[in-house]
Amino acid sequence: MQFLSQISFDEIVASLLACLILREVMILALPDRIAGPGGWLIDTGEEEA
Template identity: 60%
Template sequence: MLDWFATITFDQIALSLVTLSLLREAMVLALPDSVAGPGGWLIDTAADRGEE
């Protein structure tokens, strides 16, 4: 059952992380600020205000 899990390599995990970070950056650049920007509903790039 877990045989497929043993076939996952470190390189595959590293490539996945790099791909995800590149996709996030592309989305921040391509999408409008209301979606991916300061206060965006999908990706909020605003600095943490520390409000509680």
């Protein structure tokens, strides 16, 4: 339990922000079949017709 008391709110927010930025970079950098509409890694929504 002492380990949890060493984690600050700022560290949690920084980790969440890093995850969100990494997700957005992956969406922009990877092809749509991997990270995009209908992608197997990150599905951003329905494919456009």
